[in-house]
Structure formats: C-alpha cells, structure tokens
Amino acid sequence: MRFFEYEAREIVKQAGIPVTDFGFATSADQAREIAERIDGATVIKSQVLTGGRMKAGGVQFAETVDEAAEHAEAILKLEINDHVPRGVLVDPRAELEHEYYAGVVWDGIRKQPVMLFSDMGGIDIEEVAEKHPDHVGRAHFSTLRPLSDFQAKEVIAATGVTGRPLTRITPILTRLAELFLERDMTLAEINPLGELADGSFVALDAHMDMETEARPRHKKLLEDLGVGSEETRQARESTEFELAGEEVDAMDHRGVAGNVTEFDGNLGLVIGAGGGSLTLFDAVRAHGGDPANYCEIGGNPSVRKAAGLAKLVLEKPGVDKIAVMMSIVSNTRVDIVARGVVKACLELGYDPAEKIAIFRVPGAWEEEGFKILDHYGVEYTDRSVSMHEAARRAVEKIPSSA
Amino acid sequence: MAGTFIDVELTDEARDDAQLAQELEDTCPVDIFANREGRTEIVEENLDECVLCEMCVVAAPPGAVRVLKLYDDTSLER
Amino acid sequence: MSILLDENTPFIVQGITGREAVSLTRECLDYGAGAQVVGGVTPGRLGRQVHGVPVFDTVEQAVEHHGGPIQGSVVTVPPAFTKDAVLEAIEHGVELIVIVTERIPRRDTAQMVERANEKGARIIGPNCLGVIVPDVIKMGGIGGPAQDASKAYTPGPVGVISRSGGMTTEMSSTLTAAGLGQSTAVSIGGDAIIGSSYAELMPLFEADDQTEAIVIYTEPGGRMEAELAEWVRENDSRLPIVAFMAGRFMDEMPGMSFGHAGTIVEGKEDTAAEKIARLGEAGIQVAEEISEIPDLVKQKMGATA
Ligand code: SF4
Numbered sequence: 001m002r003f004f005e006y007e008a009r010e011i012v013k014q015a016g017i018p019v020t021d022f023g024f025a026t027s028a029d030q031a032r033e034i035a036e037r038i039d040g041a042t043v044i045k046s047q048v049l050t051g052g053r054m055k056a057g058g059v060q061f062a063e064t065v066d067e068a069a070e071h072a073e074a075i076l077k078l079e080i081n082d083h084v085p086r087g088v089l090v091d092p093r094a095e096l097e098h099e100y101y102a103g104v105v106w107d108g109i110r111k112q113p114v115m116l117f118s119d120m121g122g123i124d125i126e127e128v129a130e131k132h133p134d135h136v137g138r139a140h141f142s143t144l145r146p147l148s149d150f151q152a153k154e155v156i157a158a159t160g161v162t163g164r165p166l167t168r169i170t171p172i173l174t175r176l177a178e179l180f181l182e183r184d185m186t187l188a189e190i191n192p193l194g195e196l197a198d199g200s201f202v203a204l205d206a207h208m209d210m211e212t213e214a215r216p217r218h219k220k221l222l223e224d225l226g227v228g229s230e231e232t233r234q235a236r237e238s239t240e241f242e243l244a245g246e247e248v249d250a251m252d253h254r255g256v257a258g259n260v261t262e263f264d265g266n267l268g269l270v271i272g273a274g275g276g277s278l279t280l281f282d283a284v285r286a287h288g289g290d291p292a293n294y295c296e297i298g299g300n301p302s303v304r305k306a307a308g309l310a311k312l313v314l315e316k317p318g319v320d321k322i323a324v325m326m327s328i329v330s331n332t333r334v335d336i337v338a339r340g341v342v343k344a345c346l347e348l349g350y351d352p353a354e355k356i357a358i359f360r361v362p363g364a365w366e367e368e369g370f371k372i373l374d375h376y377g378v379e380y381t382d383r384s385v386s387m388h389e390a391a392r393r394a395v396e397k398i399p400s401s402a
Numbered sequence: 403m404a405g406t407f408i409d410v411e412l413t414d415e416a417r418d419d420a421q422l423a424q425e426l427e428d429t430c431p432v433d434i435f436a437n438r439e440g441r442t443e444i445v446e447e448n449l450d451e452c453v454l455c456e457m458c459v460v461a462a463p464p465g466a467v468r469v470l471k472l473y474d475d476t477s478l479e480r
Numbered sequence: 481m482s483i484l485l486d487e488n489t490p491f492i493v494q495g496i497t498g499r500e501a502v503s504l505t506r507e508c509l510d511y512g513a514g515a516q517v518v519g520g521v522t523p524g525r526l527g528r529q530v531h532g533v534p535v536f537d538t539v540e541q542a543v544e545h546h547g548g549p550i551q552g553s554v555v556t557v558p559p560a561f562t563k564d565a566v567l568e569a570i571e572h573g574v575e576l577i578v579i580v581t582e583r584i585p586r587r588d589t590a591q592m593v594e595r596a597n598e599k600g601a602r603i604i605g606p607n608c609l610g611v612i613v614p615d616v617i618k619m620g621g622i623g624g625p626a627q628d629a630s631k632a633y634t635p636g637p638v639g640v641i642s643r644s645g646g647m648t649t650e651m652s653s654t655l656t657a658a659g660l661g662q663s664t665a666v667s668i669g670g671d672a673i674i675g676s677s678y679a680e681l682m683p684l685f686e687a688d689d690q691t692e693a694i695v696i697y698t699e700p701g702g703r704m705e706a707e708l709a710e711w712v713r714e715n716d717s718r719l720p721i722v723a724f725m726a727g728r729f730m731d732e733m734p735g736m737s738f739g740h741a742g743t744i745v746e747g748k749e750d751t752a753a754e755k756i757a758r759l760g761e762a763g764i765q766v767a768e769e770i771s772e773i774p775d776l777v778k779q780k781m782g783a784t785a
Pocket of ligand 1: 452
C-alpha cells in the first residue's frame, strides 16, 4: 500500500529523520496559509500516487505567497495519469549543496532487507545502478538482530563519501532501515536526501510502501495519517464492478469468490484458483478471447458466494456468456461451484445451458457436480480436457470474437 | 419451499422432538436446521448450501430425516 | 527415493484443531502408507484428539510424548501467530516446516527463514499446500483427500516444483495421464519471500536417483526464475527442466498483483517476458500450454538418456 508523499514524509519525521517544514493543503487558501508561515520561496507539489508529476506540471515553484496559492489552485485541478490529486504539499525551497539517495528494499532471493545508498541522488536509483554501479552502496541486514550504525556507515563509505557527510548520513540510513522493518514496508526511500549549505541534511522527498498484509499491525499509524481502512491504494483505483466483487466475497467467511478485476471484453470468467486463474486468463487471450473480467474462486466458497460472483459477471454489460473453469480442485468442491453458477443463471432468468459456455472444474466431488450439469444441459468436461482446450471451446462459443 | 438443488424432509414426529431439534441444529455445518422452541425448522435460504455430509441423517432415528437431491431424484436417508 | 521426506518421516500439525487442519490431518493419515502424524499442537487444547492424533499445548510436549526427534511440522495457524509457532518448532529440533498459512507479512517470513538457517532447518512456504511423494506420503493439503490425490499423482521420474498449490496437482495429473509419474512434488508457495525456492530445491532433486527431469510452474514477480537459471548454468545440472509460465497478461499491468501476493511486478526483471527469456537462455524450455509439458519432458529425457 503506497503512501502519498506528505504521509511518507510524516513517517520519516516520526522516525527521527529531519524533514523540511512542509505543509499539506487541500485548497488554495490552505496553501496560502502554509506559504505565509514558510515566509519565503516555496515548491508546490501535487499529491498523487503516480509517477511523472514533474513532467505533467504537477510541481511548480513560487516566489511569493500569491504565486503559491495560484499554483496550488491549478495543481489541485490537474489530473495526472487519470489520478485526481489528494492535495498539494507546500515545501520551503531549499538551497542544496548536494543530493543523495537512501533506500531500503527486500531481496527475495537472500530473504533479507537490503540498504541502498548513492551519492548521486535526485534521479532514479535503477538508472544510477546501471550506469554508475560504483556510486551505489548496498548491504543486507538481519531481521532478528538490532542494527548497528557501522552497517550503514560501510554502505555509505563504499560510494566514496567521507568527512562530515558520512557521519551525518549514517544515523539517517540506520533509522530508515529500522523504520522499514518496524513499519513493515516493502519500499522505503528518501530521494533526494539533501545536504544544505550549513551541512545539515533533510529528506526532500520520500516514497513508502507498506505491505498490505501488515496493515492490521499499524492501525495507530494509519489512523494518525488519516488513511481509511477502505483505501486499498492499488496501482489502479477499484471500479464499481470490482467493489461489488469485494462485497460478494464479504458475504460470508467461507472460501474466496472475489479478487475481481474488470476488463472490457465479452466473455465473463468465473475461474480459479490463484495459479489456475492466471493460467486460464492467459489461455482465453491466447485463443483470441476477450475476457470481461479476472477473478478467483478458492478455498471452497459457499454456493451463495459462487452464485453472487457468477451473477455479478453475468450482469456486466457486454457479457455474452460465462466460462466456468478451474485447475483441478481438491479443497473447493465441484458440485458447490456447479450449484452456484447454475443458480446465478436461473435467478437472472437465463438458461444455464445457454449462458455457461463451458464448465471445466475437475476434482473433488466432480461426479456429483456433473450430475447437476447434466440435469441442466450444461456442457462440461473432466480433467482429460486441458485448461487451454477448455478456454478455446469457450472462446469459440462467443460469436463476435470468432 | 425447496431449494433449487436440495430439499430436506422430516417426519412430523421428528419435527416435534425437542432433543432432536437441538441435535440437528448443532450437527448441520451449514445451518439448515434451526431449533425453534423445541421444534425443528428448516432454514430454507440455506438448503442449497447442503454439503451432503449425511450427518443429519445419521443423527436422527432411521427414516426421520431425508435429504433430497432435486437434480437427480435421489436422496440421502437411512 | 524422494526428496525432503519419506514414509518414515514423523511430523506434527501446529494448529491441528482448526477446520482446515482437521481435514488436512485426515488426508495425510489416509494417503499412501499413512503419514506418521505423531501429534498436534493447539495452545489450551492439551488432551484432545483429532482423528486419533493427540493434541498438545506445546511442541515440547509433543516431542516428549513421541520420545524422539520429530522431523516435520505442518503449520496452519492464523497469520498473526505463525511466526511464533515456527520459531517454537525450530527451537525443538523440527527440521522441515511446511507453512500453509497465507497473508504473512514479509518481515515475519524473513525472520522465520533467518532463524531456520541458523539452526539448519528448512521451510517450505508460506502460502503453500506442502509436499507429496506419490503413493507414499503427503505432508499438507496437497492433492486433497487421499482418493483425489491418488488420481492425480503417481510414482515416477519427474520432480515437480510449483509456486501454485493447485497447479502442482494440475501439472502432475497431466504428467500422470501421459504415463509420467512424479518423484516428489513440492508446492513452494506464492509469496514474495518463501523458505525454499526452485534453486534451493534443485540440489536435492539432483541428488535423488529417481528424479530424471524437473517440471516447474512459475509466475511473474520476484527473481526466483533468474536464480534458477543461474543455478542451472553454474552447476551443469543433469536434470532437464520444463517450465510453464502463467500470468503473462500481467506484464501490461505493472504494480498490480493477481493470483498470489508474490506476483506483483515491481521491476523489469519481474515480468513474464523477461523470465521466459532468462529461463530460455539457461536451456530451460518454457511450454505454451500445460498439455505440451509431457511431450517436452519425454523429448528432453530421451535426449539426455
Ligand atoms: S446432509 Fe449435512 S449439510 Fe446437508 S442438511 Fe444434512 S447435515 Fe446439513
């Protein structure tokens, strides 16, 4: 879950890392107040969860309070990559001697976090790592033992930084690494970390991503920041269809019938489980099909939930038929899924034999499931028909995508 | 009213057995039976959730409870 | 032979009184030679039984009752308690820990793995279905009830490693239908950080006489496939590998995660296209469809024989 810059800076500040005297505003008037308090040149930055805001005009420089308010007004209205800004950050403009980079990420191969540092800040770290590898220092660190400053010191010194900057940045990188673990981040980045004329350092921009699974552990922080539990902060905002999918999944606690993602095709998909859904979605597209949605069924959901999901997909505008397909199931029951999708058709006044292009869910209780499908005349297959072949047959039944 | 796929039948005698009412309510994993003041009531909206576990059939005296599978006209009973 | 476990591997189930754990226990007891589930642990439930398996409050009690070291544990406790359960198992000498639980934050997984490494224990998962040695033993919910597992899995020469539990069974069933049995199939879990990656299991398969080829299921997200490609190149492996890559559509949707928590594409290296290229460079064939896998395996096995 990604944080806005103003939130990320607050998190950094709470960890004892110096930041500028910035303010967050949701109106031009608020921005003016902050600029008055700052009493000098300012930078107005759009608060959006997407990249490229500099290029899009989402970052503006102001000399006067009036200018700051004007820029705020304009930026608040400016959509960037379809994202409406949450507000603007008003920042005192700092004269920088030098820009550094400090970051912490997970290394899934070593299964440890890794600290990163560069004396070439302000630009993308991946670019620096590629073009100037000797300007990037890195070190893995333990998740069990407390950090000691020397670990950060070594990483910084490896880039050739010495003197006062070395001793001043060391505790900052250590604190960033500590906050990364304490706050269950998947990314914690200060870029740039600015060196001011007086030799002090401030975090001028920060990027933080918290692991979604860990949110319950950080209720207090999220509350303080004003992050609502309904804010998923996905890379793409949820559509109404996707929110309706979440509601279906929340109907009861048995299994999963959700993780719905909207696409704009005409073949509705009722698919599962995790890996099976990925495989089947690819398979439908490989055969020229145009999926209306992605979803996942797993963990043996109730008939009610399976029916809710199937109904949601069937009612989506433009959906012609649904394909009900899964990899071999062992926990989820075939007959329960069959009941769910048949019921969805019946309740919407459709003939299941007409609306269900194919049913390919082999595995636990399949004999019972097949009896149900026989009764309603739905085309089904057992495991001898591959997932890709089933997808092909489903696509074939959609007239317009032939 | 029956479900789309499942119906459950009880003999009148079984329906009025207070002890059985509690037993059935406790037994069914998908809450198809409710004990209403010593009488068994079938919770219609849950009928289609039946997992065919036969536990209700086993918990009741022979012939007392039948679980009907409406899609193939067979039933679970003893 | 097999890797990781055989019919003589005693194990416990931590969280044994949970709904999923109860059926998982039944399945393991019923499958193959019948697993030696020597105990279960659920704090506060000492003295109960689950399908005849005695329940204890602590792993220590289970070890004492067993009267000897317990090699394995299947952990199926809620996410907030998983780390503690795993640390407890490691502390009491458990060497093979299968973590079924999903939605465990990376910090916890990293801590469990770090501790396991210190004590020489191995973790499979989290977010996995476990390990199965066809017709011999299964540890975890993999393949489902014994009779269903017997339909999909048969003994043979192919080692299976998969980031998806369900697809482990789908692929094995496809191999079985084509007359190719499996030596051991391992569901390694769908998270961004897992205890045992492809490359970490390869040496075990390499050392196993029964295994003559490897089939893997992979997804976008992470660097595990690059790690495998490196391993293959550096170790001059005797085992041909056939891979299947799902979730190719995700390349168009950076920053989104589908299927499993670990699938999020965070950088260029994480994409399906990049992974397919990496695997290819290392001589690992990537099948377009599951149904192609058996023929590719047979061709490759023929070529090395
Ligand atoms: S068979 Fe099982 S699920 Fe169905 S009504 Fe009886 S107890 Fe309930």
